[in-house]
Structure formats: C-alpha cells, structure tokens
Amino acid sequence: MTASDEALALHREAPAIDFHADTLMWSRWVGYDVHKHHEPPLPLNALGGHVDVPRMREGGMGAQFFGLVSLPFMGRTRGLARAVHEQIDALDAALLRDPAGLQLVKTADELDACNKAGAMGALLGIEGAHALEGDLDTLDAFAKRGVRYLGLLHFSANEAGCPAYGTGRRDGEGLTPWGRKLVERCESLGVIVDLAHINKRGFLDACEMATKPPVVSHTGVLGAFEHWRNIDDEQLKAVANKGGVIGVIFCPRFLGGDGLAPVVKHLKHILDVVGEDAPALGSDWDGFIVPTRPLADPRGLPDLTDALLQAGVAPRVVAKILRGNAMRVLRES
Numbered sequence: 001m002t003a004s005d006e007a008l009a010l011h012r013e014a015p016a017i018d019f020h021a022d023t024l025m026w027s028r029w030v031g032y033d034v035h036k037h038h039e040p041p042l043p044l045n046a047l048g049g050h051v052d053v054p055r056m057r058e059g060g061m062g063a064q065f066f067g068l069v070s071l072p073f074m075g076r077t078r079g080l081a082r083a084v085h086e087q088i089d090a091l092d093a094a095l096l097r098d099p100a101g102l103q104l105v106k107t108a109d110e111l112d113a114c115n116k117a118g119a120m121g122a123l124l125g126i127e128g129a130h131a132l133e134g135d136l137d138t139l140d141a142f143a144k145r146g147v148r149y150l151g152l153l154h155f156s157a158n159e160a161g162c163p164a165y166g167t168g169r170r171d172g173e174g175l176t177p178w179g180r181k182l183v184e185r186c187e188s189l190g191v192i193v194d195l196a197h198i199n200k201r202g203f204l205d206a207c208e209m210a211t212k213p214p215v216v217s218h219t220g221v222l223g224a225f226e227h228w229r230n231i232d233d234e235q236l237k238a239v240a241n242k243g244g245v246i247g248v249i250f251c252p253r254f255l256g257g258d259g260l261a262p263v264v265k266h267l268k269h270i271l272d273v274v275g276e277d278a279p280a281l282g283s284d285w286d287g288f289i290v291p292t293r294p295l296a297d298p299r300g301l302p303d304l305t306d307a308l309l310q311a312g313v314a315p316r317v318v319a320k321i322l323r324g325n326a327m328r329v330l331r332e333s
C-alpha cells in the first residue's frame with residue numbers, strides 16, 4: 001500500500017510514538033543492530049527483527065519505547081536487574097555508534113528537540129517489577145538511566161501482584177502492600193505505571209491509588225474482541241479517569257483478525273468508550289508476536305493512519321493517537 005499525502009503530512013506534524021517494542025532484548029541476546037535496515041524473511045519475522053531506525057524513519061515515527069525484558073524462568077530471582085541494565089548498555093552502545101540517528105530521551109521536550117534535529121527518539125520502559133528483585137531502590141537506578149515506565153507484571157506473579165495470565169495467576173488478589181509502595185515510588189520518580197499484563201484486581205487497585213496518569217503499553221480491548229489478553233471497559237474507564245493512555249497491540253491473535261481493520265476497531269472502541277485522550281499505539285514489535293501483516297514493521301504506520309482517516313477519525317484525533325496522547329502522559333508524569 002502507498003500512504004496518502006494527507007497521512008504522510010500528519011506523520012510529519014505528529015511523528016508517531018509507539019509504547020512497546022522488545023527490540024533491545026534482541027540487541028542483548030544476538031547483537032541486533034538498530035541502525036541497520038532489516039528485511040527478516042518468514043518465518044524468522046515471527047520472532048523479531050521488526051524495529052530499526054531506518055524503518056522507523058520510513059514509517060513516520062518519532063520515537064519508540066523500548067521494553068526492557070527479564071525472564072524469571074523457573075523462579076529465578078537473581079540477575080534480573082542485571083538483564084535490564086545490559087539491555088540499556090546495548091542501547092548506549094548503539095547510541096554511540098550513531099548519535100545523530102538515535103537519541104535516548106526522557107522527556108517530551110527532549111523528544112521534540114531530538115525529532116527537530118532529525119533523530120529518532122529512544123524511550124525506555126521495563127516489563128515486569130520482578131526486575132527490581134524485591135528492592136524499591138533498584139527503580140531509582142533504572143530511572144537514573146532514563147527508564148520512563150515500569151510494567152508492574154509480566155507473565156509470572158511477583159512482589160507487586162499477580163499476572164492476568166501465567167505462573168502464579170490468582171484472579172482474586174490485587175496489589176500487594178509492596179506493590180502499593182512501588183506505585184508511589186514510581187510516581188515520585190516520574191516513572192509511569194504500566195498496567196499491561198497485570199490481573200484485573202491489581203489493575204483497578206493501581207488506577208484507584210494513582211495520582212498521575214497510568215498507561216497500558218500494549219493491549220487489546222475486550223469490547224472489540226474477546227480474549228484473555230484484552231482489557232474490559234471498566235479497565236478502560238479506570239485508566240482514562242486518571243488521564244491515562246492505552247496502547248493498542250498489533251498482534252492479530254489478540255485483535256481477532258489480520259489486517260488494519262482490527263487495529264482500527266480496537267482504537268475506535270477506546271475512542272467510543274473513553275474518548276480521544278486515551279488511545280495510542282502499543283505494537284509489541286520484537287516481542288515474540290507475529291504482527292498483523294500490514295504492520296509487520298514501522299513502515300506500515302502511515303497506512304494505519306489512512307485507515308483511521310477512512311474510518312472517520314478526525315486528523316486532529318489521529319495525531320493524538322500517533323503522538324499527542326503519549327506526549328501528554330510524558331509531560332504529566
């Protein structure tokens with residue numbers, strides 16, 4: 001597909017920010033170079049190789065939130081923080097190789113300046129509070145290195161609470177007392193609380209106590225497709241009530257179909273239920289998902305913009321989905 005001039009102009013005005021891609025996991029594991037243009041062949045592109053700076057540029061992006069992953073296999077509790085630091089190290093090394101191409105940004109103003117200078121922005125988020133290894137002070141160290149959001153849960157229960165799906169799932173249990181302290185610590189450090197992967201009880205607990213906007217960095221919505229990975233309208237309202245933002249995932253399994261239409265359907269459901277300040281992009285590229293074909297990598301984003309415009313979403317609102325809502329949360333956190 002070739003994007004319209006209107007879509008391309010919108011991306012120039014509002015270079016897209018995506019809330020979640022696990023690219024640095026691959027940089028750490030196999031030396032994946034974010035500066036190189038990749039064309040991963042099937043079936044390898046099921047695993048990763050989705051995001052790099054040249055394709056971000058082609059796709060009218062301004063920044064990518066890189067998710068920092070640590071996997072507590074079989075109850076592993078050590079080396080988790082180190083795994084996160086090593087992914088930031090991998091980014092630091094990449095930044096040194098081409099400082100004009102990619103820059104670490106922490107604030108909305110830094111991102112605007114970075115994009116004006118012609119560079120792509122790298123933002124950092126952590127996937128799962130197990131990475132703190134039970135120590136709140138670990139978050140201070142991550143925040144110092146530029147981490148702007150913390151996902152409380154991933155696929156296993158941790159000190160903060162229980163996952164929506166995975167090891168240690170207990171649907172009746174909400175945030176633990178440590179989890180509540182963690183939310184407070186996040187807010188005091190300017191680290192956005194990310195509610196992807198947490199169970200509904202914990203999700204609602206975190207929203208209730210939030211004094212700053214939380215996000216759901218990568219998710220589908222139940223109102224558009226019934227799936228365990230998706231969140232319901234009560235959860236959408238809880239996030240939106242605190243000024244939060246929901247990034248829609250690009251995975252057809254959770255969206256309920258392949259193509260741009262399912263992505264539009266999920267974004268429109270969020271618009272319909274909680275309004276234009278909430279929807280955003282949360283691809284989950286490079287996160288062991290097979291992305292929907294037209295959004296196999298960032299180059300498809302202007303086509304998504306066209307699909308939103310054709311579905312009757314006003315250009316001003318599309319710009320908020322692409323960038324404005326993410327920028328606002330960065331400013332308010």
Ligand SMILES: [Zn+2]
Binds near residue numbers: 196197218284287
């Ligand atoms: Zn995830």
